[in-house]
Amino acid sequence: MADTTKGAGSPPAGPKLAILAGGGTLPARIANAVRGQGREVFIVAFDGHTDPETVAGVPHVWSRFGAAGTILRRLHEEGVGEVVLAGPVKRPSFTELMPDWRTARFLARVGTRALGDDGLLRAVVREVEDDGFRVVGLHDLLKELLTVAGPVGRLAPDADAERDIARAVEVARALGALDVGQGAVVQQGIVLAVEAIEGTDAMLARCAALARPGTGGVLVKVKKPKQDRRIDLPTMGVTTVEKAAAAGLRGIAIEAGGSLLVDRTAVAEAADRLGLFVVGIEIPQ
């Protein structure tokens, strides 16, 4: 990954990147990868959301969500050029959102009704761009994160699984068109669960009790039809495979070019070990 054309004193490989870091290991992966490309990185970590290990050895600031004014001023001071949103964020509490004047002005404009769904993140992106920063997607920084078409491990879906996948795609896309969720679970033609704000893990957790005997179901995750790919692309990693297996599913299908696969090698290994298929599927847009 490192750009070997860069030596000491070479121009940087790109403008300084600020990572607005949610939970999980994705922010640290991005930070490492981008620094490996010779770019400077600055992490904005959020109290109670970002894993403390994420910022180890990387320039950073800890902040509250409500401190938009302070954060944006700091990004200017740091000479940041590009900004990326990385990792999931649990819905912030009211205390975390306690707004500074900049945040208050922002909330007054977008309305607190938008808080918690994609509307909020889209508004955040606009706000950051209005301040002169360029907002990029994770897949712009690390192309290999983007899911490609085809099986990830040894197994592939059979004709029955393909039918369940098609049904789940239909349902998940319809929900996504309404900006509700990105996932659905279908078993033997029956929709066991659809995802709203609870998230994929919670949806999977209830599937074991809803499943019927016989062939297991499939989890499908697709991006919303009009989704900005810089925001909250469906993401899966080893944990998703493990939770799908625990729910009795036989496989997972995720949108090729429209979702992020964190650590493809580890996902393939987990899928093979647990006997699930994981497959990237093309979705006509």
Add this chain to the structure above:
Amino acid sequence: MADTTKGAGSPPAGPKLAILAGGGTLPARIANAVRGQGREVFIVAFDGHTDPETVAGVPHVWSRFGAAGTILRRLHEEGVGEVVLAGPVKRPSFTELMPDWRTARFLARVGTRALGDDGLLRAVVREVEDDGFRVVGLHDLLKELLTVAGPVGRLAPDADAERDIARAVEVARALGALDVGQGAVVQQGIVLAVEAIEGTDAMLARCAALARPGTGGVLVKVKKPKQDRRIDLPTMGVTTVEKAAAAGLRGIAIEAGGSLLVDRTAVAEAADRLGLFVVGIEIPQ
């Protein structure tokens, strides 16, 4: 309710009615009401699904779901003219479905993939009609079951609640169009939960943990856009009000003319006692 024009020896108020009885109190309510109209009733009770109190003092047979041939033969022997499906049925286990030859022929035709969703019930209705019975809806027998427009108790939705209702209607209708579910919960513009096979009670049970502080959410139940009103209309009663209150919701909206309200007086009393609105809403078809 009793038809006072009928005396001993009068012609019956209608053909003998068979009630295919699911769980809850609805089958017994229907049986009492229809007998009060002077009609003969025969109940088909299903082992493990029908409340034993339902059949007390009413001609009946206990059966398995898989015994379609036996059931239909018995309905002919009893001189049944009309059939109604009443009360919810949990997904039958494989043992309960162990088919007689008639059921096997039926399953071979509709395909076991249809088991568990509306497709199965539609196929059951066709099968019963092909045998010469007329299948009617609960609202054909007991008109006051059908939800009418307007508040059921003292409270009515305010403008904020109306917005959440509109959003939930949009989501529930889209899911219904895909034959997935009939319900959604929205709070402050955010879709907290959408219903698939888990049912309304299970959906409500997860909402308390997903809700944000502040104004509570609303539950909306609507029929599927192309739903046969003789099958599985959305139904609510006192239990739904209680579970919605426990989930922190502020109200419930159900489709006027497209849902069943079991015991309107008791629902109004529960809604007033618990401080929720319950409202029948018109949905443009």
